[in-house]
Amino acid sequence: MISVSDTGTGMTDEVIEKAFEPFFTTKDQGKGTGLGLSMVYGFVQRSGGHLKIYSEVGEGTTFHIYLPRAHEEAAGDEETIDILDGLPSRGSETILVVDDEEELADVAVTILGSLGYKTFSANDGKQALKILEDHQDIDLLFSDVIMPGGLDGYKLALAALKIHPALKILLTSGFTRRREEHANEKNAATAALAGNLLGKPYNRSELARAIRRTLDKEGADET
Numbered sequence: 001m002i003s004v005s006d007t008g009t010g011m012t013d014e015v016i017e018k019a020f021e022p023f024f025t026t027k028d029q030g031k032g033t034g035l036g037l038s039m040v041y042g043f044v045q046r047s048g049g050h051l052k053i054y055s056e057v058g059e060g061t062t063f064h065i066y067l068p069r070a071h072e073e074a075a076g077d078e079e080t081i082d083i084l085d086g087l088p089s090r091g092s093e094t095i096l097v098v099d100d101e102e103e104l105a106d107v108a109v110t111i112l113g114s115l116g117y118k119t120f121s122a123n124d125g126k127q128a129l130k131i132l133e134d135h136q137d138i139d140l141l142f143s144d145v146i147m148p149g150g151l152d153g154y155k156l157a158l159a160a161l162k163i164h165p166a167l168k169i170l171l172t173s174g175f176t177r178r179r180e181e182h183a184n185e186k187n188a189a190t191a192a193l194a195g196n197l198l199g200k201p202y203n204r205s206e207l208a209r210a211i212r213r214t215l216d217k218e219g220a221d222e223t
Contacts, residue, residue, distance in 0.1 A: 002065040003199065005176040010057040019053060054174035054200070056146050062175045089212035094118040098128045098143035098156065108142065111204050112211065125151030132163045140215055145173040145180065154190045169193060170214040174200040
């Protein structure tokens with residue numbers, strides 16, 4: 001997968017639906033042909049891959065380009081290591097999953113449950129903070145970055161650390177890590193969270209490794 005992100009104005013659902021159409025452009029007349037994305041889309045399709053747009057109005061856009069895996073053996077391939085080592089990293093800690101998309105929260109809860117973790121779930125920051133106040137045994141907060149209600153993943157993380165100073169935190173986003181680091185580079189705490197970001201979409205092995213890596217970190221690096 002190749003991801004390209006920007007910090008622009010983002011796209012509405014209507015624009016996303018037409019983004020790959022030849023000659024469609026949002027630029028003023030004479031300033032854009034609308035052929036760039038359609039050419040990329042055609043190349044990806046001919047290569048046996050596919051392309052997904054993740055965009056939030058006012059936040060920016062990320063293009064995920066998926067291309068077929070080469071059949072040649074790759075040195076140090078992490079998925080191959082997982083297969084050889086058996087099941088992905090497991091654990092018994094308690095994790096709070098926060099995502100405003102209920103289906104995505106359910107996917108994460110199902111995967112983490114299959115790996116031995118105890119889970120709670122919330123659909124927004126306010127609900128997540130209430131759960132944290134009621135359950136002192138939560139070891140890790142796993143939250144999406146973009147959420148409604150004025151409390152995004154970064155703000156939720158900072159508020160959660162006031163309740164549980166030793167809480168481990170892992171954020172996930174459809175934007176790339178480079179984009180998140182750029183957006184948060186002026187704040188040391190949020191920059192550290194962006195540096196440990198798990199990109200969407202993720203598979204079972206990627207989630208398992210990221211969760212285990214975050215839980216095993218020495219001290220509260222996120223603070």
